[in-house]
Amino acid sequence: MTRVEEQFICRYAYGRAAESVMMSERGQDFMAFAIDRDVCRFVLCDGVGLSYRGDVASQLLGRGLMGWLHSQDELSQPALERKLFELTQEAEREMRSLSVDAKAPKLLREVLEEKQRMGSEAMYVCGRIELPSRFRRKGRLWLAWQGDSRLRLWQGQHEISPIFGDRFRTAERWSSKSGPVGGKPHVYQCRLEHDSGYRLQMYSDGLNDLDPMKEPIPDDQVQVLMNALHTGGLEDDASFLEIMW
Amino acid sequence: MNYTIQASQRTPALIIYLIDISASMNMLMEDKRRIDVVYEALSLAIRQMVFRSTKGNRLTPRYRIAILAYSDDVYDLLGGIKGIDEIAAIGSLPDLTPKRFSDSAKAFSQAEKILQMEIPNMQDCPAPLVCHMTDGVSTGEDPEPIARRIMSMSVPDGNVLVENIFISDHLMSQPITEPRRWKGILPDTPLEDEHARKLKMMSSALPESYREMLVEADYQLSPGALMMLPGTCSELVSIGFQMSAATPVR
Structure with missing residues (x-):
């Protein structure tokens, strides 16, 4: 568990599935965030294990989205969708x-070649937080996702995640071959009514033990989940990112 | 007890196939011998397991398999339980050669012995599954009591599942014209054949987690359907074998 404190406080943790650790393989989750003064952008991707090399999709998509979140002044669903299609060209070369x-x-x-033809896939959550500044009277939050990675938001002590709706579906993801799969990317955006007191949490489904927890989780508790000694290690790759401001 | 434990390298699924190789398996179905239809469907199920067991470029042994062919005797085609990685390394399944009779009780009895040996070491694993494929009446003892004993064995994930694929043209009152739209055999579905009714009593309810996997593969089986397939065409036989490999995986 690592903590970065600037205008935003970020905590993050990453663990590979016990199977991957045992075989000295890389994980299939990808997570990144960047803080640029009053702006924080972030991405969390969960490579689909049953697709061909889910690690390739999650890394390529994650890097692509981080660059896109940096380069765009205005974020929108159509622009994201275009980017997701655009990324398939680079991905196909890579594949x-x-x-x-x-x-x-x-x-x-034969099976691997069949999977390779079908492409590599990843689920994702990404977004950008803009704090109030000289040019922005109110802060702004922009989020997008496809898949079943968790995305939760608190204002003060209250969890307000239901504002994202019941739109986290396992069948939705990004494919290196065809771009968005199972529907269009989901987007949530809002002006931030308060200057501070927010906690945005996201994690891949390998950490679903966190689902019932509403209170802030101490670092050492997150580490306990990552170590997963009760199950002899993680059953799936797990990534956790929490941003507070 | 809800059949949700995922098959993984640490918690592999165990599937025991019981394949009838009596003389009637030489009869034709869609211009192929029944035994060849079964061989192809079983090979496809193995391929599906390989598909569901690869991560990166590696095949993780998420499934362990035994294949018992039976006639008047039982033949252990793999020489014990083998991991899906070992089967993939062999490349193809052993030949299935039809013989004479059809003593399914002997096959269920051997499956029971395997399960008695394996279950104590499978407490964290998905519930084991016995997939029985036959095309006729058993010529030996009644297999139902043994199948019932098997169905009462359990691990924390659930009771052992028993699935039956019955190759017969006289099973259903209505032909199944669209296998992908078919809702399955429900507990109250009338069956035309006495042996089919017995096999129905020996078939587990399809767990919801398995049904969801099959729905993802575009099969529309209803909640509450039984793990029983009428093998009236090669596609239904294939669905039956795919059902056997529908253990949840991540």
Whole structure:
């Protein structure tokens, strides 16, 4: 668990599935945030394990979205959708450069090649927080997502996550082959009524033990979940990002 | 007890196939021998398990499989339980050669012994599944009491599941014209054949988690459907084998 304190306080943690640790493999989640004075942008991607190399999709998508969130003055759903399609071109080049191990058993090779043709997939949550400034009387929050990664918001002690609606669906994701899958990206945006007292939390479904927890979770408790000693390690990759301002 | 534990390398699913290789499996279905239809469907199910077990470029052994072919005797085609990675390394399944009779009680009995050995070590794993494929009346003892004992065995995830695929043209009163739209056999679905009614009594209810997996694959089975498939065409036989591999995975 790591904490960064500037105008925003960010806590983040990342853990690989026990299976990946055992095999010395990289995780399939990708998480990033950047604080630029009064603006914080962030992304959390969960590579789809059943797709071909979910780590490739989550990393490529995550980097692409971070760049896009930085480059856009005004964020919008149509612009995001265009970006998600645009990213498929780069992703397809990347996918073509990957090869299936020729020494793998024939059945495995055939399945991997079939998966490669179907593309790599990732779910994502991303957004930008703009604090009030000389040019903005009120702060602004812009969020977008596809998939079942969790996104929760508190104002003071009150969780106000229902404002995002029941729009977190496992069947929705980004595909390196076809862009948004299962529907268009979901977007939530608002002016921030208060200058401070917000807590925005996001985590991949590997940390679903956090779902019932409404109170702020101490760092060491998050670490306990990451260590997952009760199950002999994490069953899935897990990433956690919390931004307070 | 809700069949939600996911098959993983640490908690693999165990599937035991019981395949009838009696002489009648030489009969034709859609211009192929029934045994060949079954072989193809089983191979496809194995491929599906490989598909659901790959992460990155690696095959993680999320499934463990035993294949028992039976006639008047039981033949352990894989020589014990094998991981899906070992089966993929072999490349293809052993041949299924039809023989004479159809003593399913012997096959269920052997499956029971396997489960008695395995279940103590499977407490964190998905509930095991026995998938029985037959095309006719059992010629040996009544298999139902053994199947019932198997269905009463359990792990914390749920009771052992028993699925039956019955290849027959005389099972349903109405033909199934669109397998993908078919709602499945429900507890009150009338069946034309006495043996089919017995197999129905030996079939578990389809767990919701399995049903969701099948819905994702565009099959419209109803809540409450039984794990019983009438093998009136190759697609239904294939759905049956796909059902056996629908253990939840991440």
